Amino acid sequence: MFDHYRYDGIRKFSISHSSTDDTDLVKNRKEAKEKMEQNNKLIDELQDRLYADKREGVIFLFQAMDAAGKDGTIRAVLSCLSPHGVKETAFKAPSSAETAHDYLWRIEQNVPAKGEIAIFNRSHYEEVLVYKVRKLWNVQANADRINTDKIISTRYQDICNYESYLWHNNVRTVKIFLNVSKKEQAKRFLSRIEEPEKNWKFSESDYEERKYWDDYQIAFEEAINHTSTKNAPWFVVPADHKWYMRYIVSEIILDTLKEMNPQYPTVTKKRLEVFQGYKEELDKELGIQPDAKKKSGKK
Numbered sequence: 001m002f003d004h005y006r007y008d009g010i011r012k013f014s015i016s017h018s019s020t021d022d023t024d025l026v027k028n029r030k031e032a033k034e035k036m037e038q039n040n041k042l043i044d045e046l047q048d049r050l051y052a053d054k055r056e057g058v059i060f061l062f063q064a065m066d067a068a069g070k071d072g073t074i075r076a077v078l079s080c081l082s083p084h085g086v087k088e089t090a091f092k093a094p095s096s097a098e099t100a101h102d103y104l105w106r107i108e109q110n111v112p113a114k115g116e117i118a119i120f121n122r123s124h125y126e127e128v129l130v131y132k133v134r135k136l137w138n139v140q141a142n143a144d145r146i147n148t149d150k151i152i153s154t155r156y157q158d159i160c161n162y163e164s165y166l167w168h169n170n171v172r173t174v175k176i177f178l179n180v181s182k183k184e185q186a187k188r189f190l191s192r193i194e195e196p197e198k199n200w201k202f203s204e205s206d207y208e209e210r211k212y213w214d215d216y217q218i219a220f221e222e223a224i225n226h227t228s229t230k231n232a233p234w235f236v237v238p239a240d241h242k243w244y245m246r247y248i249v250s251e252i253i254l255d256t257l258k259e260m261n262p263q264y265p266t267v268t269k270k271r272l273e274v275f276q277g278y279k280e281e282l283d284k285e286l287g288i289q290p291d292a293k294k295k296s297g298k299k
Helices: 029-053 070-078 124-128 148-168 182-194 196-201 204-210 213-227 242-260 269-286 292-296
Strands: 057-064 086-090 117-121 171-179 234-238
Touching (some): 057 070, 057 242, 070 086, 070 117, 124 213
């Protein structure tokens, strides 16, 4: 249904030809809301099964330009999930302790256990996005043997290897790029400036990063093309219409959980016999009489 938003290494992604305002998969906002509500019920059920199954974990990773709607989408789509077995991590600018380690160090600490869902609000991809655009290797310590001209290409390779490692160790990585237009970003920045209740959302650094818009567009395109794989695909979701973006994200999450197909663990016959003993003891404690049919041997 949303295969045209999926990039798994088979076809190239061109950001200049990627729609930011597409709404093709639903008739209108009302239909999108109704479908998302239906999806959320199924997502909640599947998450419960995933937590019980404990055979596989999954990372839902969100990347976007500022004001694309990451926070709101995460709240709208994933608020249906139970708190147990779900953790959201917002990866902001790395601390001094984090920059003292390899760039995947802080990511590894937040990889979900089997049966759990991790939501990454930004991620290790910052290390081939802002790191590339702002040429941060010039202000961070590197060994003399590091060829800074090859840092980004090496990181693409490392990231693919890392996501492959996670896949082979029962953790899926689903990567979602919320693709907003420069014009729509400007509108949302103005809203944050003009509406008092939204002032807190706006920061000077957001506006400063906007000056690098074209560089970021290139960085996103190259990152997606270098790290799209069958087992760790990218989904490029139009983000100019928040209601449509959130609906599509719900479809991606639901489809992933369906593919994982978690099941409640089966209980052995021996275990059921033990349960029956507990049941009889509890019935006796509560004064519940055995079923008359069972007592008389009737069927």
